Amino acid sequence: MIKIHNLHKSFDEKVVLRGVDLDVFDGERLVIIGRSGCGKSVLLKHILNLMQPDKGYILVDNIAIRKVGQKDLFFLRKQFGFLFQGAALFDSMSVAENVALPLVEHTDLSPAEIERKVAEKLELVGLPGTQDLRPAELSGGMKKRIGLARAIVMDPKYVLYDEPTTGLDPIMAASIDKLIIDLSNQLKLTSIVVTHDMQSVEKVATRVVMLHVGKIIFNGDVQALHQSDNAVVNQFVSGSIEGPIQPKPVKY
Amino acid sequence: MSEYHLLLPEQLTLSNVAEEYALLRQDIRKARNGDTIILDCGRLHLLDSAGVAMLDQFNSLCQQRELRLIEEHCSADIGKIKELFHFSAPTSKKHAPRPSFFERLGQRGYALLGHLSEGLFLISNIFYWAIVSFFNKRLRRQGEVIRQSLQIGLNALPIIGLIAFLIGFILALQSAVQLRQFGANIYVADLVAVAMVSEMGPLITAIMVAGRSGSSIAAEIATMKVSEELDALQVMGIDPLPYLMVPKFYALLLTLPLLTVLANVIGILGGMIIGVTYLNIEIIPFYHEVISVLRYKDIMIFLVKSITFSAIILFTAAYFGLKAEGGAEGVGRVTTSAVVASIFWVIVADSILGLIFYFVEPVF
Numbered sequence: 001m002i003k004i005h006n007l008h009k010s011f012d013e014k015v016v017l018r019g020v021d022l023d024v025f026d027g028e029r030l031v032i033i034g035r036s037g038c039g040k041s042v043l044l045k046h047i048l049n050l051m052q053p054d055k056g057y058i059l060v061d062n063i064a065i066r067k068v069g070q071k072d073l074f075f076l077r078k079q080f081g082f083l084f085q086g087a088a089l090f091d092s093m094s095v096a097e098n099v100a101l102p103l104v105e106h107t108d109l110s111p112a113e114i115e116r117k118v119a120e121k122l123e124l125v126g127l128p129g130t131q132d133l134r135p136a137e138l139s140g141g142m143k144k145r146i147g148l149a150r151a152i153v154m155d156p157k158y159v160l161y162d163e164p165t166t167g168l169d170p171i172m173a174a175s176i177d178k179l180i181i182d183l184s185n186q187l188k189l190t191s192i193v194v195t196h197d198m199q200s201v202e203k204v205a206t207r208v209v210m211l212h213v214g215k216i217i218f219n220g221d222v223q224a225l226h227q228s229d230n231a232v233v234n235q236f237v238s239g240s241i242e243g244p245i246q247p248k249p250v251k252y
Numbered sequence: 253m254s255e256y257h258l259l260l261p262e263q264l265t266l267s268n269v270a271e272e273y274a275l276l277r278q279d280i281r282k283a284r285n286g287d288t289i290i291l292d293c294g295r296l297h298l299l300d301s302a303g304v305a306m307l308d309q310f311n312s313l314c315q316q317r318e319l320r321l322i323e324e325h326c327s328a329d330i331g332k333i334k335e336l337f338h339f340s341a342p343t344s345k346k347h348a349p350r351p352s353f354f355e356r357l358g359q360r361g362y363a364l365l366g367h368l369s370e371g372l373f374l375i376s377n378i379f380y381w382a383i384v385s386f387f388n389k390r391l392r393r394q395g396e397v398i399r400q401s402l403q404i405g406l407n408a409l410p411i412i413g414l415i416a417f418l419i420g421f422i423l424a425l426q427s428a429v430q431l432r433q434f435g436a437n438i439y440v441a442d443l444v445a446v447a448m449v450s451e452m453g454p455l456i457t458a459i460m461v462a463g464r465s466g467s468s469i470a471a472e473i474a475t476m477k478v479s480e481e482l483d484a485l486q487v488m489g490i491d492p493l494p495y496l497m498v499p500k501f502y503a504l505l506l507t508l509p510l511l512t513v514l515a516n517v518i519g520i521l522g523g524m525i526i527g528v529t530y531l532n533i534e535i536i537p538f539y540h541e542v543i544s545v546l547r548y549k550d551i552m553i554f555l556v557k558s559i560t561f562s563a564i565i566l567f568t569a570a571y572f573g574l575k576a577e578g579g580a581e582g583v584g585r586v587t588t589s590a591v592v593a594s595i596f597w598v599i600v601a602d603s604i605l606g607l608i609f610y611f612v613e614p615v616f
Contacts, residue, residue, distance in 0.1 A: 045483070048486075048487055050483050050486060050487070074489035075489075077486070077487055077488070077489045078488075078489050080487065081487075082483075082484070082487040084480045084483065084484055085480070086479055086480060088479060088480040088481045088483065088484035089481075090476075090481055090484075101488060101490070102488040102489065102490075105488065105489070105490050105495075106488075106489060150488075154488075
């Protein structure tokens with residue numbers, strides 16, 4: 001279980017998070033929605049300790065991630081899989097090397113075992129037999145799938161998805177959504193999905209949290225999301241121009 | 253020249269200004285330059301801020317079309333209200349006070365201090381990991397140092413050979429003209445040998461490698477930074493410094509001295525060609541002269557210099573690469589800065605080391 005308490009973060013003048021409280025329970029698929037630039041990705045990076053908060057703390061399985069040393073931090077991070085927005089595959093390596101990288105670096109498995117494990121994970125994400133391709137030869141959707149295979153290759157407990165369906169066609173987006181659901185069911189993962197794609201929210205989420213100007217303004221299931229009486233939530237869900245949020249860049 | 257007589261209504265408030273304004277515009281539609289508009293306020297007795305704003309706007313419209321506007325029969329109360337709400341452009345020209353010279357100096361100094369400590373932190377980190385991964389097999393990447401050495405060293409051979417040859421050649425030619433006047437032909441060999449080994453060889457090799465490999469290292473790291481690949485490494489529990497930078501560090505430490513040796517030899521060969529063809533020195537005496545003038549101090553100088561330069565090239569490339577932000581533009585910017593900074597620091601270090609070795613006899 002991940003517990004986020006009173007998280008504050010600002011970059012120079014710009015305040016991004018202003019007191020986020022959030023609990024993520026084991027086995028759920030939590031979807032974090034919000035407008036672009038409202039701090040969703042920043043929140044995810046805090047969970048992985050890629051960024052340090054100005055105030056507040058995060059507990060992962062009751063361990064404060066800020067306090068752990070470098071060695072334990074890596075151990076902690078190994079429990080996490082992270083799917084980056086652009087998949088963040090290494091161009092200089094083949095698909096198999098990309099997926100195998102955490103295994104090569106952190107385990108004593110033999111090359112044959114690594115190969116078997118890579119093949120298994122590629123099978124899971126629906127791209128068997130792509131081991132020898134280069135990331136440059138892959139389409140956007142395939143890259144995300146490979147990125148996902150790499151994220152789950154260490155059999156993590158938590159998988160974090162940063163806008164998994166952004167930039168994909170609807171069919172590919174739907175298949176990624178299905179993959180997220182299947183993986184979390186098969187591998188008993190806890191998933192945190194950051195997105196602003198309402199279609200994928202409805203399919204994936206067991207619980208939805210909405211972030212707006214650095215605070216959580218909604219927390220509940222999909223049904224409650226549609227019945228919410230919060231004007232901001234309604235506007236976001238229906239995707240209309242009229243409402244409390246004006247579609248212009250706001251400086252806050 | 254005609255006159256337009258317009259009568260304002262009894263009230264001019266938020267509720268009716270829009271319509272009244274439209275009516276007024278309608279009325280003066282046909283007016284031409286120099287016409288007179290007479291605005292009769294005789295009936296007006298209720299005016300609010302919106303009304304005043306409307307009158308102001310009408311006023312500016314008239315000015316725009318070069319019409320003369322006269323207001324008549326204005327009661328004292330209406331005049332007061334007008335005055336109260338009249339829009340006036342800000343008259344004060346005061347700007348926020350500019351930071352004084354010392355404030356700016358302080359800010360610059362503070363920022364510089366920040367960069368410096370960041371740089372020192374990075375340098376010590378790379379050194380730390382370089383030493384740790386030398387003894388710890390787990391932290392090493394199979395074959396990575398070799399691969400990087402080939403990239404940095406082998407592929408740079410032709411261009412460095414060519415440049416070194418030209419430098420040695422031209423160095424000998426320029427000095428031969430002078431030395432011949434004194435009959436000191438043989439000293440061309442001394443001059444070329446000392447200049448190449450202790451100065452030009454390390455310097456031009458370092459500048460070429462900074463331009464070739466420093467830029468590519470900076471660009472590679474910067475691209476990985478902006479495409480979140482460095483974050484991805486960290487998420488996988490892999491520290492980017494030992495994983496990416498340390499093999500490159502070792503590769504540079506290995507190849508730059510070797511490249512410098514090559515540059516020295518070829519540069520001296522270039523000088524020899526001038527000696528043989530222009531000054532009529534035989535090859536064997538030239539060779540003996542070169543060997544006799546080069547002492548172990550010169551060898552030490554070039555080794556120390558090229559090792560220092562390789563560290564400088566790597567640190568500047570790493571520092572700027574890790575600082576990249578934004579997209580392709582950010583990558584381009586840091587690459588440029590990395591090359592400029594590494595050449596600058598190479599030359600600075602060269603001067604400092606030159607001075608040190610001038611005064612100090614190396615004891616090792």
